[in-house]
Structures are given as C-alpha cells and as structure tokens.
Amino acid sequence: MRKxxxxxxxxxxxxxxxxxxxxxxxxxxxHELGADVNLLELMPKNVSVELQDECKDKGIAxxxxxxxxxxxxxxSRIVLSPGIxxxxxxxxxxxxCTAELISELELAGRYATGKVLAITGTNGKTTTxxxxxxxxxxxxxxxxxxxxxGTPLSSYVLGDDEADVLVLEVSSxxxxxxxxxxxxxxxxxxxxxxxQDYHRDMQEYLDAKLNLFAHMSEDSFVILPEEMRSQLAxxxxxxxxxxxxxxTDRFESELLPGEHNQxxxxxxxxxxxxxxxxxxxxxxxxETYVPHPHRLERVxxxxxxxxxxxxxATTLASVKAALEAFDRPxxxxxxxxxxxxxxxxxxPLIKRKVRALGLFGASRERFESAWEGLxxxxxxxxxxxxxxxxxxxxxxxxxxxxxxxxxSFDLYDNYGQRGEHFRTLFQEL
Numbered sequence: 360m361r362k363x364x365x366x367x368x369x370x371x372x373x374x375x376x377x378x379x380x381x382x383x384x385x386x387x388x389x390h391e392l393g394a395d396v397n398l399l400e401l402m403p404k405n406v407s408v409e410l411q412d413e414c415k416d417k418g419i420a421x422x423x424x425x426x427x428x429x430x431x432x433x434x435s436r437i438v439l440s441p442g443i444x445x446x447x448x449x450x451x452x453x454x455x456c457t458a459e460l461i462s463e464l465e466l467a468g469r470y471a472t473g474k475v476l477a478i479t480g481t482n483g484k485t486t487t488x489x490x491x492x493x494x495x496x497x498x499x500x501x502x503x504x505x506x507x508x509g510t511p512l513s514s515y516v517l518g519d520d521e522a523d524v525l526v527l528e529v530s531s532x533x534x535x536x537x538x539x540x541x542x543x544x545x546x547x548x549x550x551x552x553x554x555q556d557y558h559r560d561m562q563e564y565l566d567a568k569l570n571l572f573a574h575m576s577e578d579s580f581v582i583l584p585e586e587m588r589s590q591l592a593x594x595x596x597x598x599x600x601x602x603x604x605x606x607t608d609r610f611e612s613e614l615l616p617g618e619h620n621q622x623x624x625x626x627x628x629x630x631x632x633x634x635x636x637x638x639x640x641x642x643x644x645x646e647t648y649v650p651h652p653h654r655l656e657r658v659x660x661x662x663x664x665x666x667x668x669x670x671x672a673t674t675l676a677s678v679k680a681a682l683e684a685f686d687r688p689x690x691x692x693x694x695x696x697x698x699x700x701x702x703x704x705x706x707p708l709i710k711r712k713v714r715a716l717g718l719f720g721a722s723r724e725r726f727e728s729a730w731e732g733l734x735x736x737x738x739x740x741x742x743x744x745x746x747x748x749x750x751x752x753x754x755x756x757x758x759x760x761x762x763x764x765x766x767s768f769d770l771y772d773n774y775g776q777r778g779e780h781f782r783t784l785f786q787e788l
Contacts, residue, residue, distance in 0.1 A: 360391055360517050364470055369393030372433045374458070376426070376448055377440025378406055381463040384513035385438045388467060390417050391517065397422055397430055428453035435459070438466050441507070441532035462536035464529065467512035469539070473503065473522045476630055477540075479529045479568050480548025482677050483623045484508075485651050486615070487548060488528040491627050497644035498636050500524050507533060524634060535567035541574040544633045545581040545599065546626050551676035551700070572597035582629045584622070604629050609638065612645045616655060617684030653778035655681060658785050663755030664690075666785045669762040670778030675700035679708060681762040688714040688757050690749040691734075692742065695765030695777075697722040702729035702764075709733045715752040717745035721769035741770065742777070746784045 378400035403423040414421040492504035506527030585605035606621040658666040716736040739745040767777040
C-alpha cells in the first residue's frame, strides 16, 4: 500500500455491510486508511474464527445479526457488499444520517493507480475479462485482474504491486453504487434477463450497468454491442467515445466456441486496441489462452459422447448461446433455482438441437410446461440421476451439455460446486 495513503483518513468513521470477500478487504482498506470501522454481517454463521481474531487485533468492530441504527451512527461512508440493496440499508440508518452509500469498487477506485479496463454485461464477463488480462500480459503489460472475477480491487490497493492496467469484471451490484469511478476503457457486452430478484425491473438493471460509464471523460472509450445501438443511441449515459462491436470471424480459438465467444473476442480486441494491442498480438495470445472452468468446458468423451460443463450458464441467454455452439445432437441438463426469463422463447432451438432433456432439481414445473413435447424429457431430483437417465438415451456423437439456465442454490453452494459434481459424475461413468 502506498505510504501516503496510510492513516490519511484518521478520525473518520466508516461502515462496511457484508463480511464476504469484498467486504473484508474493504474493511481492511478503510482500517489502513485510518478510519474507525464497523464491519456488519447479517448471518453470524458466515463469520470465521480467523476473521473474528483479525478484527479484534486491528480494532475493527465486527457486528453480527440484524443491522441496528446505532451501528451507522457518525459514519461518513457506508460500503455495501455486492447483492445488498441500498433501500434495505437506508431503512436501518439513524435519522439525519448523511453518509454516502457506495460499493467496494467505488471505494477502492478512489485510491487505485493504473489505467482501468472495466467489463460488464449479463453474460461473458469473466471470459472477456480473463482474456483481456491474458492478452495484455502477453503484450508485456503489468496487469491486475480482479473485481467481480474473484479478487476485490481493495486487495490491489492494499498490496505493493503496481500494474499498468487494472482489468476488472464489474457486476450490476458494483456498478449501481459507483459515484465517481471512471475507467479509461469500458466494455458493455450484452443484456438479458438476470437478477430480477434484486433489481426492480429490466430498466433498473440496465441503468445499473450503464452507471459504470457515467463518469467517464471525453477522451475515454466505451465498447458497446451493435445489437443495442438503437436502444442506447439517444441515452446520454456517458461522455466517452462510443464504439460498437458485433460478431466477426477474424479471431478463432477451439476453446472459445460459438457466436457469443466471437462477440466476446471482438469486444476484447476493440478494448485492447485502445492500449495499443495489435491483431497479431491478440492472435498469438489466443493460442495460449485457457478459459476459466464451467464455461463450455470440455470435460472429456466417453462412449463417443462429448461431456461439456457449462454450469456458469445461470441465465437463459447463456443456454441459448451454448445450444448454438454445437452442431452435434445435444442431451441437455437443465434445472435449478429459476432466475427469470422466457423459457418458451427457447422452444424452436430446443426442438432443433436437443434430442433429450434431463431436468433436475428445482423449477421442474416451469421447464416441463414450457418445453413439453419438444424432446424426450425426464426429471430427477438430483443431477446424478439426470445424467444416468440421459446415458440411457445417448448415442455415439451426442453432446451431454450441462447448461442449467438457473442459479444453483437449490442443491449447491454455487455454480462451481455444481460443475465439479458434473465432472465427478463423468469420471464415475
């Protein structure tokens, strides 16, 4: 951490809501800045003994259980962890509280050095973020890769390493509560139904995404999807230069199949070219790029059947992209905690591409009513049963595709655990 920052906000008071990864790092950063910090966590079971000991050693007040007005008294800033609605926290504030409510990204962005490439959208954020970071490293840049992708920006500010470019994945939760954060280059990949349990409607969801670009200057650049040009053309959401992209075939990678990944690669190049990266440098770097797991990940083949782990497909737009990525007959695994969207809109694609549907977990009735008669369909309470049933329907040349179109919380802690279970089931066959 830069020496001039240490203790620079001594005497101020701050509250961090949520003791997850970004909340913990935000509390650490505020402590190093010299602020008196309250770290709030609604669920006591989420607080480890190690965190309790750390807070005690540093003098951070760790407060668990329902949030009380006195916890926020005297605070000049309140930092919200991703997924915590501003409205619910406002209800907890004491009368007359004037504290600013911001995201961890906004907090850390005020102290971070290096140019920022920030990437948002409903689908493809992690792939595009990791791809951009990889290509920049191969081109000789010092890179920090983080944000919603796993390492909070506060962690970078707390560290001693300096980066030329900060490549950040940004969720709608993070972007919505930014008040001054301004990347040099911003990317908006796409928009489809998601997080309707958090955002009031699709307009609020879009506005949250666009807020990432609201404070960019006239000499910065925002990369936008051509399919949204008419929708965005009249909206004064940024001063940055607008550059629109669409799918092209100028970049190829066996590990990035499908038209949606052609879009991701084109968006990445349009962003990276602002940092001086050439087409040749990007092509060379693509040869060594390995995507993150659970995103159209080829697990292996057995009995002539290709097994593909796309557990990260938690939206119907992701399922659509996955189905379109294969020419072979598909055995589709779907089901889980439904997040919204029009299942019937996928009916023509299901009828054309899918030979058998293995449903599992929650939302059975939604899937069955929307896709009845499109393909042979069967439901099992757990993923293992659905995989075993699909094996009775499988033929050589098929693709068994786990692309659930839902959140995983009915059966798993997260989509990664769901994908790992699928890998295990493959190995046990």
